[in-house]
Amino acid sequence: VSSLDVLQRLQHTLRERKTAQADSSLVASSYVANLYAKGTDAICKKVAEEAAETIMAAKDGDREHLVKEVADVWFHTLVLLNHFEGGVSDVLAELERREGVSGITEKAARSATGESS
Amino acid sequence: VSSLDVLQRLQHTLRERKTAQADSSLVASSYVANLYAKGTDAICKKVAEEAAETIMAAKDGDREHLVKEVADVWFHTLVLLNHFEGGVSDVLAELERREGVSGITEKAARSATGESS
Amino acid sequence: VSSLDVLQRLQHTLRERKTAQADSSLVASSYVANLYAKGTDAICKKVAEEAAETIMAAKDGDREHLVKEVADVWFHTLVLLNHFEGGVSDVLAELERREGVSGITEKAARSATGESS
Amino acid sequence: VSSLDVLQRLQHTLRERKTAQADSSLVASSYVANLYAKGTDAICKKVAEEAAETIMAAKDGDREHLVKEVADVWFHTLVLLNHFEGGVSDVLAELERREGVSGITEKAARSATGESS
Numbered sequence: 244v245s246s247l248d249v250l251q252r253l254q255h256t257l258r259e260r261k262t263a264q265a266d267s268s269l270v271a272s273s274y275v276a277n278l279y280a281k282g283t284d285a286i287c288k289k290v291a292e293e294a295a296e297t298i299m300a301a302k303d304g305d306r307e308h309l310v311k312e313v314a315d316v317w318f319h320t321l322v323l324l325n326h327f328e329g330g331v332s333d334v335l336a337e338l339e340r341r342e343g344v345s346g347i348t349e350k351a352a353r354s355a356t357g358e359s360s
Numbered sequence: 361v362s363s364l365d366v367l368q369r370l371q372h373t374l375r376e377r378k379t380a381q382a383d384s385s386l387v388a389s390s391y392v393a394n395l396y397a398k399g400t401d402a403i404c405k406k407v408a409e410e411a412a413e414t415i416m417a418a419k420d421g422d423r424e425h426l427v428k429e430v431a432d433v434w435f436h437t438l439v440l441l442n443h444f445e446g447g448v449s450d451v452l453a454e455l456e457r458r459e460g461v462s463g464i465t466e467k468a469a470r471s472a473t474g475e476s477s
Numbered sequence: 478v479s480s481l482d483v484l485q486r487l488q489h490t491l492r493e494r495k496t497a498q499a500d501s502s503l504v505a506s507s508y509v510a511n512l513y514a515k516g517t518d519a520i521c522k523k524v525a526e527e528a529a530e531t532i533m534a535a536k537d538g539d540r541e542h543l544v545k546e547v548a549d550v551w552f553h554t555l556v557l558l559n560h561f562e563g564g565v566s567d568v569l570a571e572l573e574r575r576e577g578v579s580g581i582t583e584k585a586a587r588s589a590t591g592e593s594s
Numbered sequence: 595v596s597s598l599d600v601l602q603r604l605q606h607t608l609r610e611r612k613t614a615q616a617d618s619s620l621v622a623s624s625y626v627a628n629l630y631a632k633g634t635d636a637i638c639k640k641v642a643e644e645a646a647e648t649i650m651a652a653k654d655g656d657r658e659h660l661v662k663e664v665a666d667v668w669f670h671t672l673v674l675l676n677h678f679e680g681g682v683s684d685v686l687a688e689l690e691r692r693e694g695v696s697g698i699t700e701k702a703a704r705s706a707t708g709e710s711s
Binding site: 483484486487517520521524525528529531532535536538540543544545547548550551552554555557558560561562563567568569571572573575576 | 600601603604634637638641642645646648649652653655657660661662664665667668669671672674675677678679680684685686688689690692693
């Protein structure tokens with residue numbers, strides 16, 4: 244699905260904002276550059292906030308709200324990863340590594356022959 | 361990058377486990393099916409735990425650990441979304457929707473022509 | 478220790494602010510009355526934030542900061558309890574109830590005769 | 595109210611357990627001694643879990659459950675404080691310090707003359 248590319252574009256932008264941060268005149272222009280500048284604690288606090296809002300949306304049984312909060316969680320965990328020079332590909336590689344471990348690959352391969360997702 | 365497909369395979373598996381849950385004899389066979397069976401609070405609790413561990417890994421400045429914890433957060437937020445009949449594509453669509461809003465698309469397009477990430 | 482009275486005074490004030498909230502002209506005058514007015518989600522979000530900051534202070538090994546964050550957690554959980562017509566005495570009664578269950582009372586009584594704290 | 599003493603007794607017990615931890619043969623005998631032995635991350639994880647459960651109880655509008663979860667939060671933040679050689683009196687002193695700052699003392703004093711809590 245082409246929409247998976249959004250993660251790559253997001254990763255590109257998050258890394259770019261990190262470079263921009265070095266140029267202090269640009270800091271004010273970006274929510275993300277501001278977060279980088281505030282540092283680890285500020286980014287972690289956002290991760291905690293969005294996780295709490297995810298839980299509250301789930302408790303409300305409000306799927307539309309839940310989707311937005313999960314997107315916020317993914318976004319801010321990516322900001323945090325980029326803050327430590329990591330990124331989307333690290334998360335995907337880790338999820339892929341676990342496929343092998345848990346036998347998810349075989350199961351997915353098998354079901355891919357007939358069932359829909 | 362082909363590894364983006366891991367999210368689609370994961371989504372496929374998470375949905376499959378949800379169907380499996382209906383067959384109670386299979387519940388014990390899967391961590392995810394068990395989580396679905398325990399319900400919203402149990403899944404939310406895992407999201408909170410993994411978010412906390414993400415924060416602690418960041419405070420330790422341990423990038424390798426951080427990557428694993430972020431993968432755990434993504435995994436469990438996807439379990440939560442599937443619990444409410446949502447999935448990976450909802451999160452990606454939401455992130456894509458925001459690109460348009462924030463002008464990230466234009467910036468990414470521009471930078472793709474010459475600037476490095 | 479007389480300083481335990483601070484919890485009773487805090488409880489008194491938190492309940493008072495709740496009454497004040499009904500008089501909309503007073504809402505702006507108090508941080509707590511504002512929180513009540515914003516409702517359950519806003520108060521829960523503060524509880525999550527302060528819990529995250531508690532964790533970060535602990536990871537920093539900064540006891541002075543940790544004390545402040547724990548005080549923030551206690552304060553906001555009391556606001557939440559008062560929002561649902563509960564209060565300090567409920568928490569203390571619950572902790573007291575557990576003493577009996579876990580045999581903490583006996584142990585404390587025994588140690589009070591000779592051991593230091 | 596005499597039940598405020600429960601916090602002092604709890605503080606006494608938590609400090610006692612900390613000493614007991616040094617005698618490894620006793621570690622298995624106590625939930626708290628085990629937590630101390632596991633260290634900062636394990637205690638922080640419990641704080642995060644109990645905060646999340648507090649939020650979920652509030653979202654359920656279940657006051658009885660909420661009281662139990664808030665008691666769990668207070669308990670585990672006290673374990674964390676004791677892990678760093680702090681305790682109940684630090685939290686109470688901090689809350690007392692804020693009374694002066696916010697004028698809560700005056701308000702409480704004034705209202706103590708007539709209004710009920």
